[in-house]
Amino acid sequence: MRAVTLVEGGVALENATALSQGKLAASVTEHARALSQKIAGRRCVDMESTVVVFAGATGSGKSSLFNAVIGRNLARVAVTRPTTSEPLAVYGNDCSALLDWLGVRTRHQASDVPWLAGSDLVLVDLPDIDSTEVQNRVVAERLISQADVVVWVVDPQKYADGVLHLEFLSGLREQSGGMTVVLNQVDLLRVDDALRVEQHLHQLLDERGFRGEVRVTSAMEGRGVAELRDEIVAVAATKRAAAQRLAADLRSQATLFTRAAEDEGGALVAPASLPGFDGVSGSLSRALGADTVARAAGQAYVHRGVKSVGWVWTRWIRSRRPDPLKRLHLQGSGESQFAASSSLVLSDTQQATTRVAVRRYARAGTTGLPTAWRNQVVAEAEGGAVNAARAMDGVLVKSQDDYVRPPLWWRAAAGLQVLLAAAAAVGLVWLAAYWVAGLVKIVLPEPPYWGPIAVPTTLLAGGLLLGWLLGVLGRLLLRSGGRRTRRRVQEDLNAQVAAVMGTAVVCPLQEALDEYGRFVADVETLAKVRVR
Numbered sequence: 001m002r003a004v005t006l007v008e009g010g011v012a013l014e015n016a017t018a019l020s021q022g023k024l025a026a027s028v029t030e031h032a033r034a035l036s037q038k039i040a041g042r043r044c045v046d047m048e049s050t051v052v053v054f055a056g057a058t059g060s061g062k063s064s065l066f067n068a069v070i071g072r073n074l075a076r077v078a079v080t081r082p083t084t085s086e087p088l089a090v091y092g093n094d095c096s097a098l099l100d101w102l103g104v105r106t107r108h109q110a111s112d113v114p115w116l117a118g119s120d121l122v123l124v125d126l127p128d129i130d131s132t133e134v135q136n137r138v139v140a141e142r143l144i145s146q147a148d149v150v151v152w153v154v155d156p157q158k159y160a161d162g163v164l165h166l167e168f169l170s171g172l173r174e175q176s177g178g179m180t181v182v183l184n185q186v187d188l189l190r191v192d193d194a195l196r197v198e199q200h201l202h203q204l205l206d207e208r209g210f211r212g213e214v215r216v217t218s219a220m221e222g223r224g225v226a227e228l229r230d231e232i233v234a235v236a237a238t239k240r241a242a243a244q245r246l247a248a249d250l251r252s253q254a255t256l257f258t259r260a261a262e263d264e265g266g267a268l269v270a271p272a273s274l275p276g277f278d279g280v281s282g283s284l285s286r287a288l289g290a291d292t293v294a295r296a297a298g299q300a301y302v303h304r305g306v307k308s309v310g311w312v313w314t315r316w317i318r319s320r321r322p323d324p325l326k327r328l329h330l331q332g333s334g335e336s337q338f339a340a341s342s343s344l345v346l347s348d349t350q351q352a353t354t355r356v357a358v359r360r361y362a363r364a365g366t367t368g369l370p371t372a373w374r375n376q377v378v379a380e381a382e383g384g385a386v387n388a389a390r391a392m393d394g395v396l397v398k399s400q401d402d403y404v405r406p407p408l409w410w411r412a413a414a415g416l417q418v419l420l421a422a423a424a425a426v427g428l429v430w431l432a433a434y435w436v437a438g439l440v441k442i443v444l445p446e447p448p449y450w451g452p453i454a455v456p457t458t459l460l461a462g463g464l465l466l467g468w469l470l471g472v473l474g475r476l477l478l479r480s481g482g483r484r485t486r487r488r489v490q491e492d493l494n495a496q497v498a499a500v501m502g503t504a505v506v507c508p509l510q511e512a513l514d515e516y517g518r519f520v521a522d523v524e525t526l527a528k529v530r531v532r
Contacts, residue, residue, distance in 0.1 A: 002528070006243055009250040009529035010039050016257060016522035019515055023373035028260040032253055038146065039246050046098040047243060049120040050236040053087075053143050055168075056153035057161055058128040061184045064219040065153055066125040069229050070116065074108055075125040085136060087126050087143060092119035102146055103139075115229065121236045130163045144168070148241035149232070150179040152212075156189050159201050170208050174252035178235075178245050179212035181205060182228065187218040243531040254526035257519075266370030270520050271513040274365040277506050280357050281498040287353040288389060290493035297403040298486030299324035304404055305478040309413035311471035312421040313464070325403060351386055358385040358505055365509055369516055377512040381505050388504035403489055407481070413474055417467055424463025430456035 004012075017032040056062035063075035075088055089104040090113075099107055104124060110116040116123075126143055127136035144150055150172075154164065172179065183201055186194045198216055205214065213231065217224035235241050258268045285291065306318045362381040366374045430447065434456070437444045447454045453461075 003530035003532060004525050004528040006039075006247055006250075006529060006531060009247065009526055010036065012522040012525035013039070013250060013253060016519055016526065019519040019522070020257065020260075020373075023376060024257070024260045024264070024370060028256050031256060035249055035253055038249070041101055042146075042242060042246065045101045046095060048239045049093075049095050049098055049122055050149060050239070050241040051098070051102065051122045051124065051147045052149040052151060052232055052236075053124040053126050053147040054151045054153055055126045055129055055140060055144055056184075057130045057155075057158050057164060060153045060155040060158065061219050062128070062153040063125055065151075065182065065184050065217060065225070065228075066123065068217075068219040068222065068225045069232070070110065070123065071113055072110070074110075085127060085133070087124050087139060089122055089124045090116070091122040092116045095120075095122055098122065102143060104143070115233065119233075119236060120239065121232070123232075129168065130161070148178065148245045149235055150175075151228070151232075152179060152181045153184050154181065154201070155185045156183070156194070156197050159183060159197060160204055165204060165208060169205070169210055172252075173209040173211075174255065175245060175248040176210045176212045178241060178248060179210075180228070180231065181210070181212060181214045182224075183214070183216045184219060186216050186223065187221050240531055247529045247531045250526045250529040254523050257523045257526070261370045261373075264370035264372055266373065267368045268520055268523060269368060270517045271366070271368050274506060274509055274513065275361070277361070277498070277502060280361045280505075281501055282494065283357045284354055284385070284389075284501050285494045285497040287350050287357070288497060289350070290497055291490060293325075293403075294486050294490035294493060296324040296327070297489040298482040301404045301485040302475075302478045302482040304406070305410060305481065306471075306475065308406070308410040309417060309471070309474035309478070311468050312417050313467070314471075351389065354385050354389050355382050358382050361505070362509055366512070369512075373516065377509065380512075381509055384504040384508055385501060388500050404485060409477075413470065417470060420463045420467040420470065422463070423459045424461075424467065427456045427459025427461070427463060431460060 013032060013036055017029055017036065020032075021029050054062050054066045066075045067073045070090055072090075074090055086106055087102075087104045089099055089102070089107045090110050091099070091107065092110060094109070099122070102122075102124070124143060124147070126140045127133070129137060129140050129144075131137050131140070152164065152169070154161075158164075169176070181201065183194075183198055186197075189197065194216065198214070202214055205212075215224055215228055215231075217228060219225065261268050300323055303318065303321065303324055307315060310318060358381050359378055362378040363374070366377050369377065434444055434447070447456055449455065450458050
């Protein structure tokens, strides 16, 4: 596994923080943002110096041990508690910028301490972590988070104190490799009691996953002080303590992100692909009235076709019936333009149906996302679908030529119907003329015959019969064309609804899944940050 550099980890942290903002617990994203600021600040001031803080509870002998390690009585030691009210920094080389960043005002350059003078070491004696003064605790917690190495000083009476183990050490498992727990004041115990306390301390730390060193000291007798000093010097000599602490902080943040996601029912794995949208698209298409329009288009094809190719003598009956498309109240400007009414798009029923269908699809496609993240994505998908539904006029608005396309045979059949009607009319007028002539006793020439039947009769009967037969045949063809028109319009509207809704629903959902996938990748990157 390739180790991730500190720079790469910082970029991943910023990305993960931005992606999870408002979607995970605010405390987690705020902690991540503070860590980003810490990394940026520390890299700007000094990455080679090593900041070692001495932290401990009241009465642990922390300041006494601090003085013993340095070899000078610099930290104030007294019977009254708390003694240390503000941090004291003792350093080798000038590091004003670093101390300013740490916020430590009380400083002492140890030019008279041989092992410390000229080094890049900064030792800080902190206020008590269990101080009754709230501000003292705030300062101690802040500097513990900023330090590169933490020396936890405990005494035989309070080594198992809950403040230390529950409020501090439990949350610093990842950083514990750069920490040391010192059991101080062992001079107050008998040898067997000291051994028993040390073993119990080891047990407590192991239970909490603490990986740091454990040392036994006596500031009064000087026991273990030289070894602790040598350890501090060795760590500082690597000049990697600052980078290692920041790397550990990044890995710890990865754990926080992971727990935050899991606490909300999520899984820190790349999300699967979205399920197919065809079923949802069909449901939305029906909810938006596409099938109603398609059925009306098929009926309109027959209705308008009959007006063109139907029997001339009964065609007027059809013309008195409303156009099926107009019955949907698709009213617009002129005869060739229709505008979808709100009854097809904006009704509460259609909106509710749209929301339910999209909600089910979105929830099925976002399994594995944390609850808040998932709810936000689903809500955005629902809102996008409803907004798209309100804009579906662009899909349901069609000209008559788009819905019903008059074929060429309509014109031919209509022309033939006119000719047959004209023939029948000529035959009728001709026969009427003979009838009137008979009434007024006018003798007209004998009409011509086609075979045994007179031409006027042939024209009248043939025109009416052939026109009727042509109308019957035309109706059969129109029904077939109406079914084709309905299928065509249905497919066309379904495709357009799928395109519009796909853009409004599928694309944002896929973007959300890709976003969560990037978040997962960034968290995995944070967990791999190492300093070699």
